[in-house]
Amino acid sequence: MSYPSRVVLRLPLSNEDLLSVFVEQCLRDRVTLIAVVGEGAARIEDIIDELVLGDGTDDRRFVVTTSHANETVEEVLEFAGFWNDEGDRSVQIVNL
Structure with missing residues (x-):
């Protein structure tokens, strides 16, 4: 399964451990936006940012x-x- 360039991640998560696999798939699919919606969105956004950054060696x-x-x-x-995205105009809601 591949994601379009824009994804809405709906909270709550069924399992926070699924975030790392989700983020890696988003990076492979060249997702440009992950919008997190729901209670605790700021905390999950911070976790996603840390996962994206990794060790900081891959810009x-x-x-x-x-x-x-x-x-x-x-x-x-x-x-x-x-x-603003020059690619795919679709948006997908994701539940983990």
Whole structure:
């Protein structure tokens, strides 16, 4: 399964351990935006940022992350839909 260039990660997570696999797949698929929505979004966004950064030696590992704790999924989908991206215009909701 591959992801489009923009993803909305809906919280809560069923298992936080799934984040590392998700992030690596997003990097392989060249996802440009991961928008995290739900309670605790800022904390999950920070974890994703750390996973993307890795050991800091690979400057090709980059994805923009945003957190939206007090917004609805529909609002975040709209935000992601307007995200400036030259590639794929679709947005996918992801539940882990």
